[in-house]
Each structure stands twice: as structure tokens, then as C-alpha cells.
Amino acid sequence: MNFFSLALNNIKKKFGTYLIYLISTTFAVTIFSIFCSIYFNPQFSSYRFGAGKITVLFKAAAIAIVLFSSVFVLYSNKFFVKTRKKEIAIYSLVGMKKSQIGRMLFYENIIMGLIATACGTVLGVAFSRFFSMILLKLMADGTAVTFSVQWQAVITTxxxxxxxxxxxxxxxxxxxxxxKLIELLSANKESEKLPKYSVMGGILSIVLIILGYTIAMVMNVNEGGFHLMIPALVVLVCIVIGTLMLFKNFIPMAMLALKKNKAFYYKAENIISISQIVYRIKANSKMLSIxxxxxxxxxxMMSATFSMYRALGDLVPYxxxxxxxxxxxxxxxxxxxLEVIKQTGEVKVTATxxxxxxxxxxxxxxxxxETENNPGMxxxxxxxxQSTYRSIIKDTEVETGAFQNIKTDFNMDLKDGEGYFIDGNTKKDYCENLTGSPMNLEFSNVTDTYSIVGVSLHKYIGILDLYLKPTLVLSDATYNNYREQAGADDVVKFTGIMFDNPAGSENTVVALNKIVPENTRTSSTFGIANLSYIGVYKSIFSLYGAYVFIGLFIGILFLLASGSIMYYKQIIEAQEEVNRYDILKKIGMSRAEIKKxxxxxxAIVFxxxxxxxxxxxTFALLTYNRTMDLAGKxxxxxxxxxxxVGIYIIIYCFFYLLSVNSYMRIAWGREK
Structure with a gap:
């Protein structure tokens, strides 16, 4: 039997052990293949987000998958070798050279890699059309997807x-x-010393984590760029270092404190579980932290993208x-x-x-x-x-609400000298205290002062090039006085049309864009010619639908890889503890007690x-929630x-139960 046959035979014998690893790596290859298929599919090359292409997101995601898979595969290799130390030692004792043993391990890894690559690539090709359809569904696009093998994607994968x-x-x-041979033979006989920990390190871990949470909750999310990056980086450093120190110092310290509670500790199953876990957490602090x-x-990642996607429909009116x-x-x-809308026959006009x-x-x-932050300028x-504003509120069916970008509380008759202020900012911080204060209005080199009787964030013209500028609503008589003095360049005219089914107006909007002259086009935001409900709807769903799709699969990959690492770590520890469980069985502990x-x-580890x-x-999502109130909602x-979280816990519990069963089978299954 040559080394390749020996490696193949080993895989067959230990296939159950390799199965979780094989599933995780095959899934990684499959997702990478699907993302590459989307990237190389010319059908998706026209989809954009802002100035970039949707395919760029999938290219970045594919790179992230390869990097994460590299860490996972290399980490898993360490576990496999640890589970086979005695087996490798026996090979050495029967005369195999290290180079020969190394060649056998090399072949085993190559065979597993070829199986994962072949299965993942085939599955990726087979399901690329199906998942492309899901992506288009998430992107609110009804375009049909034809099946075709993207050979560039196959070769890249x-x-x-x-x-x-x-x-x-x-x-x-x-x-x-x-x-060394002696290290391999005595792999399970290494003594465990009482874990050392730092009390100051334990206290500091809690302080760092609380500090990170506090900064995250109080930092000004209105600030962007460099100003927001600094506190975000501080939060990240505090949480990561705090988590590492938590598992290295605080949790072992807490576990050792539990041992001093005699009523709790001197129960048969607690003596075993607490004694074991107090060593394991310290030894595995880095892994548990990761x-x-x-x-x-x-x-x-998954919660943020899922939440944002579910809220997109409510953001379109903004x-x-x-x-x-x-x-x-x-x-x-x-x-x-109006004639084009009628001829198209797709929707009906309900208001203009x-x-x-x-x-x-x-x-x-x-x-x-917001862009200047210079009060008094x-x-x-x-x-x-006010009659124009009332008409807009009525026809666009705006709900009543204060300081919200898609709502307004305007319901008054303005008198001369009074004004209702519509802030162009997206946050209420700049206008919430303006009611009752004077607003100076300069027009034709003349300054008039008006008393602000109400304030709103209502974006009545949507996301235009003008939307960040404030508007002062005046009585009709006062406004008409200014209108009589205004020149042609002072006046901006808008035409707004409401459809009975704006989500089904795609063909109508395409036809309208053909007859609207270039110089009258409203906005180039999102890459659309005129501002339309369906244009915005498709644009934002194209972007966030892709985010949800990518976030979902990368999240599942992270979960499978994390669960696999936890599973293999428990298998290694079970093999290391076999002799101890043999002793416990001999002194009379039952199967039920050992399993408990x-x-x-x-349960403590997981x-x-x-x-x-x-x-x-939780704290990350609370901070995210503060940054995402674009619509004031x-x-x-x-x-x-x-x-x-519910779905995550279900899958996580699967790995826990699988680990318990495998651990129990190893600990109880061996009889001397």
C-alpha cells in the first residue's frame, strides 16, 4: 500500500470526524463560486450603487471569504494533528520516517481539499442561477435569469x-x-497546573468593555469621517482587548471563586465540570475570545442588513x-x-x-x-x-409627526410676521429649539424678520440637490408680495405627480424620462434621470438587497466555521480526558452522571x-440604530x-448538541 492509498484509507476510516470540516469548507467554496459567478455574469454588470457597480461588492465579499477560509482551514489542521498525536507516534515506532508521515498528512489534506473544491464548485455552478434569482428578488428586480456556466468563475474558484x-x-x-516522539506519546499525560490569572487583568477587562459600550452609546453619530472614526476605533480596541482579557483573567477567576462555594461545588457532576472548565477556559482564552x-x-452584520432591508419600503417616501x-x-x-401616462396605461394619476x-x-x-456647523451664519x-405646502401635504399623504423627515405637524394658519420653518438638515439637533425665535429673511437686499411658530424636518421635495436647504413657509399674502418682486432666476418650479400604484410605474417612468428635456431633469441621485418613486425604490433595493444577500451568506459561513472550530476543540479535549473518565467509571460514576x-x-464553553x-x-446594534434614523423614524x-439571534442560537445549539454526543461517545465508549 503506497502513501496515497494509506491517506485515502485514513480518510475513509475517520470520515465522521472530517465531515463537519468538509461541510464547512465545501460551503465556503460554494459561496465563493456563487459570488464569482455573479461577479463575472454580464447580466449584473449594469447594476450600480451610487458611482460603483454592484459586482464590486461581490468581488470584495469573495476576497473576504478566501481570507476567512484560509484562517479556518489552517486552524482546523492544528486540531486534526492534535487528535492524531498518538497515531503519528505509532507510525514512528513502526519505522516510518518523518518525511513519510508528512507525505501521508500532505496527501490527506490534498484529498480533502480536492473533495471540498470539486463539490463546492459543482454546487456553486448548479445553484448559481437559483441564488441569482434570490438576489434579484431581494433587489426588487423581476428580470429573468438564464442559466449559464461562467467559466471565469469556475477557474477562479x-x-x-x-x-x-x-x-x-x-x-x-x-x-x-x-x-518529538516523546511529546507525541505523552500527549494525553500532560499535567494541568492551576491556571494563573491576574486580578487586575480581570478588573481591567470589565472596565475596558464597559468603557467601549459607554463610548459607543454617547458618541455623536451625526459627525462623519475622521471625527467618527476615532471613537469607533477606540470602541473596537476596548472591546477586543477587553474580551481577550475577560476570558484570560476574569472568567477563570470567577470559576475558581465558584470552587470555594462548597454547597455548589461538592456535587458529583459539578466537581468534574467546574474542575475541567477552569483549566480549559484559561488554555483556550484566545479561541473563545475569537x-x-x-x-x-x-x-x-446580519441583523443590521436584515433590519435595514425590512425598513427600505418606509424610506422611499423620504x-x-x-x-x-x-x-x-x-x-x-x-x-x-399626462398624455404619455394615459397612453402607457400602466398607472393612473391621482394628484398633481x-x-x-x-x-x-x-x-x-x-x-x-450640518455641513458647516457654524451657528448664526x-x-x-x-x-x-402655506397653501402650496398644504397641497403638498394632502397630495403626498404625509402623516402627522414632529421632527421626522417623512412627517410634519403643520396645521396652522400663518399670520403676517409668522413663519413655519422646514429644516433641510436630517437631524433635529439644529432646529428643535428654534420655535419662538426670530428668523431673518434677506431678499433683494432687504432683510425682514419673522417669528418661527413651528419647526419640521419634512423633506417635501425628497432627496434633491436642493433638499439640504431650509424653507420658510409664509402666509399666502406675504409670499405673494415676494413673488411679485422675484425675477425668473429667483423662482424654482416643480411638477409633482402621484400615481395610484407607484411601485408598478416602471414603464411609465421610462416613457416620461424620454420626453422630459435634459435641462429640466430633477436629480442625478442614485444615477436616475428624474426623481421617481420606482427609480428610488429600485436603486435602494438594488444596493441593500445585495448587502442582505452577501451578509446572509458570509454570516452563515462565519457561524459554520465558528461552530466547527468549537466542535473540533471539544473532540480534542475529550480524547485528552479519556483516561480520567475511565477512572471515574471505575469508582462508580454512572453514565448519566458523567453525561450531566x-x-x-x-454548556459553559459554548x-x-x-x-x-x-x-x-446588542450595544453595536443600539449604536447602529442611532445612525440609521434617516427618516426620523x-x-x-x-x-x-x-x-x-433566534436562528443563530438554533444553529449554534446544533453544534453544541453534536459536541456533547461526540464528547460522550469518546468519554464513555472506551472500556479497559
Whole structure:
């Protein structure tokens, strides 16, 4: 029997042990293959987010998968070698050279890598059309996907993972040279000393984690760029270092404190489980910390994207309150637009608004815009009549609400000298205290002062090039006085049209965009010609649908890899504890008592990482929720996170139960 046949025979005998690893790596290859298929599929090359292409997201995600898979595969190799130390020692005793043993390990890794690569690539090709359809569904696109093999994707997948598994196999080959024969033979006889820990380190871990949480909850999420990056980086450093120190110092310290509780500790199963776990947590502190952080990243990523996706429908009116809007349209063009809508026959017009706003300059000692943050400065703004604003509110069916971007509380008759202020900022911080204060309005080199009787964040013209500028609503009589003095360049005219089914107006909008002159086009935001509900709807769903798709599969990959690492670690420890469990059986411990101790021991290991990860993700999501109130409406992030956490825990518990059964089979199954 040659070494290749020996390696193949070993895999067959230990296939059950390799199965979880094979499933995880095959899944990684499959997802990488699907992402590459989408990247190389010309059908997706036209989809964009802002100035970039959707395919760029999948390229970045594919790179992230390869990097994560590299860590997982190399980490798993270490576990496999540890489980086979005695087997390798026996090979040495019967006369096999280290180079021969290394070659056998090399072949085993290559065979497993080839199986994972072949299965993953085939599955990726087979399911690429199915998952492309899911992606288009998430992106609110009804385009049909034709099945075609993207050979560039196949070649890229095979080459990437063959290189990865080749590196892994070379690493496995070299591992045999790192151990002496005596170390391999006495692998399970290494004594465990009472774990050392630092009391100060334990206290500092709690302080760092609390500090990270506190900074995350109080940092000003309105600030962007470098100002937000610094506190975010501080939070990250505090949480990561705090988590490492928590598992290295605080938790072993807490476990040793439990041993001093005689009523709790002197129970048969507790003596075993607590005694075992107090050593294991210290020894595995780095791994448990990584699992906890990976858990937090996975839950946060999946919950945030899922929550955002579910809220997208409510955000569309913020970007486009009208079903269709154009700027500076004359009566003839307006009639042509109505005729096109009628001829298309796709939707019906329920309301139209042709309104004007006048360019002015506004100044209040306490007011500034977000981009400047300079209170008291004079800013460009607009004025509008109250009858026009009432008509917009009625036709766009705006709900009543204060300080919300898609709501307004305007319900008053303005008197001369009074004004209702519509802030162009997205946050209420700049306008919430303006009611009752004077607003200076400069027009034609004349400054008039108006008393602010109400404030709103309502984005009545959506996400236009003008939307960040404030508007002062005046009485009709006051507005008409300014209108009589205004020149043609001072007035901006808008035409807003409401459809009975804006989500089904795609063909209508395409037809309208063909007849609207280039110089009247409203906005290039999201890469669309005019501002339309369906245009914004498809644009934001294209972006966040892709985010959800990528986040979902990378999250599952993280979970499978983390669960696999935890599983293999427990298998190694079970093999190391076989002799101790033999002794416990001989002194009279029953199978039920031993299983109860194993259940408790593994529950602590799995539960600690999960609990810490959930705690981290909770504060991360609370911070995320504060940054995502674009529409002035609190998103149900934590409710949506509950759904993700529930699914996560179910899959995580599967690995826990699998570990318990395997651990028990090893601990009880051997009889002397």
C-alpha cells in the first residue's frame, strides 16, 4: 500500500470526524463560486450603487471569504494533528520516517481539499442561477435569469482554493517536524497546573468593555469621517482587548471563586465540570475570545442588513415623496407628460402639484447646517406659501409627526410676521429649539424678520440637490408680495405627480424620462434621470438587497466555521480526558452522571462565547440604530435582531448538541 492509498484509507476510516470540516469548507467554496459567478455574469454588470457597480461588492465579499477560509482551514489542521498525536507516534515506532508521515498528512489534506473544491464548485455552478434569482428578488428586480456556466468563475474558484489547500497541505507536512516522539506519546499525560490569572487583568477587562459600550452609546453619530472614526476605533480596541482579557483573567477567576462555594461545588457532576472548565477556559482564552467576537460580528452584520432591508419600503417616501417629479416644466410639457401616462396605461394619476419656491437667504443666531456647523451664519434657503405646502401635504399623504423627515405637524394658519420653518438638515439637533425665535429673511437686499411658530424636518421635495436647504413657509399674502418682486432666476418650479400604484410605474417612468428635456431633469441621485418613486425604490433595493444577500451568506459561513472550530476543540479535549473518565467509571460514576457533567461543561464553553458575543452585538446594534434614523423614524432593529439571534442560537445549539454526543461517545465508549 503506497502513501496515497494509506491517506485515502485514513480518510475513509475517520470520515465522521472530517465531515463537519468538509461541510464547512465545501460551503465556503460554494459561496465563493456563487459570488464569482455573479461577479463575472454580464447580466449584473449594469447594476450600480451610487458611482460603483454592484459586482464590486461581490468581488470584495469573495476576497473576504478566501481570507476567512484560509484562517479556518489552517486552524482546523492544528486540531486534526492534535487528535492524531498518538497515531503519528505509532507510525514512528513502526519505522516510518518523518518525511513519510508528512507525505501521508500532505496527501490527506490534498484529498480533502480536492473533495471540498470539486463539490463546492459543482454546487456553486448548479445553484448559481437559483441564488441569482434570490438576489434579484431581494433587489426588487423581476428580470429573468438564464442559466449559464461562467467559466471565469469556475477557474477562479478552483485556482483560489487549490492554492489555499496546497498551502494547508504543506503546513500539515511540516507539522510532524515540530514534535518529538516523546511529546507525541505523552500527549494525553500532560499535567494541568492551576491556571494563573491576574486580578487586575480581570478588573481591567470589565472596565475596558464597559468603557467601549459607554463610548459607543454617547458618541455623536451625526459627525462623519475622521471625527467618527476615532471613537469607533477606540470602541473596537476596548472591546477586543477587553474580551481577550475577560476570558484570560476574569472568567477563570470567577470559576475558581465558584470552587470555594462548597454547597455548589461538592456535587458529583459539578466537581468534574467546574474542575475541567477552569483549566480549559484559561488554555483556550484566545479561541473563545475569537469565537465571541466572530459571534458579535455575525449577529450585528446580519441583523443590521436584515433590519435595514425590512425598513427600505418606509424610506422611499423620504427620497421621493411624489411618484414622479420634474423641475421647471412648462404647461405644454406637463400636458405631454399626462398624455404619455394615459397612453402607457400602466398607472393612473391621482394628484398633481405644480408649485413654486423662491430663493432667499435665511439667518438665525442658533441655526446652522450640518455641513458647516457654524451657528448664526447666513444660509441659502427658500420661501413657500402655506397653501402650496398644504397641497403638498394632502397630495403626498404625509402623516402627522414632529421632527421626522417623512412627517410634519403643520396645521396652522400663518399670520403676517409668522413663519413655519422646514429644516433641510436630517437631524433635529439644529432646529428643535428654534420655535419662538426670530428668523431673518434677506431678499433683494432687504432683510425682514419673522417669528418661527413651528419647526419640521419634512423633506417635501425628497432627496434633491436642493433638499439640504431650509424653507420658510409664509402666509399666502406675504409670499405673494415676494413673488411679485422675484425675477425668473429667483423662482424654482416643480411638477409633482402621484400615481395610484407607484411601485408598478416602471414603464411609465421610462416613457416620461424620454420626453422630459435634459435641462429640466430633477436629480442625478442614485444615477436616475428624474426623481421617481420606482427609480428610488429600485436603486435602494438594488444596493441593500445585495448587502442582505452577501451578509446572509458570509454570516452563515462565519457561524459554520465558528461552530466547527468549537466542535473540533471539544473532540480534542475529550480524547485528552479519556483516561480520567475511565477512572471515574471505575469508582462508580454512572453514565448519566458523567453525561450531566459533560453537558454542563460544554454548556459553559459554548454559552460563554455566545453570551459575550450577544452582549457586544446588542450595544453595536443600539449604536447602529442611532445612525440609521434617516427618516426620523426609529427602525425596529432590536426586534429584527431577535429573529436573527433566534436562528443563530438554533444553529449554534446544533453544534453544541453534536459536541456533547461526540464528547460522550469518546468519554464513555472506551472500556479497559
Amino acid at each position: 478552483v485556482m483560489a482554493f487549490l492554492i489555499l489547500f496546497m498551502i494547508s497541505s504543506l503546513n500539515a507536512y511540516g507539522i510532524i517536524y515540530r514534535y 469565537i465571541a467576537i466572530a459571534c458579535a460580528i455575525t449577529i450585528t 427620497y421621493s415623496p411624489f411618484s414622479y417629479m420634474s423641475k421647471n416644466i412648462d404647461d405644454q410639457q406637463f400636458n405631454e407628460m 402639484d405644480q408649485f413654486e419656491i423662491i430663493k432667499t437667504q435665511l439667518q438665525n443666531d442658533d441655526y446652522s447646517i 447666513t444660509v441659502d434657503g427658500f420661501i413657500m406659501s 457533567s459533560i453537558v454542563k461543561q460544554l 454559552g460563554l462565547s455566545l453570551t459575550v458575543g450577544l452582549l457586544h452585538s 426609529e427602525m425596529p432593529t432590536m426586534i429584527n435582531a431577535g429573529i436573527i
